[in-house]
Amino acid sequence: MRTGLVVDDSAVIRKVARRILETLDFSVRDAEDGQKALALCAEEMPAVVLLDWNMPNMDGYDVLRHLRQLPGGDRPKVLFCTTENDIGAIARALRAGADEYIMKPFDREIMMAKLDQVGFTVRLPEHA
């Protein structure tokens, strides 16, 4: 099963994002901060990372830089996920190696569109 990692300091966002990804057939782990996220990546590199930009201690930008330096760290598709929606922040995330950008608040439809854009086949299960 394809794997996803949700990194966000908000428990609510982690729960929502996790549920959406699970309905789209991802096996999901989550982390409340950058250090834990990088440890999980070192353990098993996910196919997609949903990464919050604004987190205490280590922000999304730093997490992404470190992630890309890990062995196999170039493989995951990274979707930056934040309320910060100014074009400067988006451009900075892209330069740091993000593949797509999701502005909060997001829903399943937007998540599906973004996953599709970075190359995942996403179909809602019949019962969803």
Place this chain on the structure above:
Amino acid sequence: MTEADFAFLRDYLKKRSGLALGPEKRYLVESRLSPVCRRFNLATLSDLVGTLRLSREGPLERAVVEAMTTNETFFFRDRVPFDLFRDVLLPRAIAARGATRRLRIWSAAASTGQEPYSLAMLVHEAAAQLAGWQIEIVGTDLSTEVLEKARLGLYSHFEVQRGLPVQLLVKHFTQVGEQWRISPKLAGMVSYRPLNLLQPFEHLGQFDIVYCRNVLIYFDAPTKADVLERIAKALAPDGAVLLGAAETVIGLTEALVPDGQHRGLYRQGATHRAAAPQRLAAGF
């Protein structure tokens, strides 16, 4: 809504927009027209029907037609039609129109502009091969309200996230408060005109590429055939028409025939082509 009211609205919408509503669309009519009732201070749908019976063309009549015909759209919707434009139609056009360096594209159900602007972005990506070319994208729609939004080129966070790759967002949009505005360069490539496909459209001139997606599905068979035949006439002899995934010409007309390799893509039929006055040697 009574049976008589629904029957009146079906007939009314068929005459004005070609919209063919089956009995199962009753719920759709109620859900789309209830906001129109509120806007015009009409208590019930029966009051709305009563007003329509008495009045001629005016704001209420336009609002009813627009509410029923406005359809969902987003950037690069369904992706495949745009891959086809980038990988097949545009290269063919560049090869075939090298002499005139002129290309006209019609987005026949432009709605709020996402389709024509998506095409404009792809044209822009091929800019290196199109230096000195005159590219015109014409976006038409029945609804003047949606065209107004298309002309403004302002989209919400939600709209720019649906289908638009973030790289293209950064490249072609600027942020205006909570919204995103399409760049003047792309906006300048597209002109918008209100058009009811049931009315003549010869005045738009001839097109090399026509995108007419997800609009014919609302018409009955004779109306579909009529519109397709007139689109074929508006098409350059070597031009291409792209229809929506659920639409076809098969069984309706021979004025357009499938372009064997690509689903949804059509060209002029042999009989129609023979009647055309001029044909370019280098077809695409």
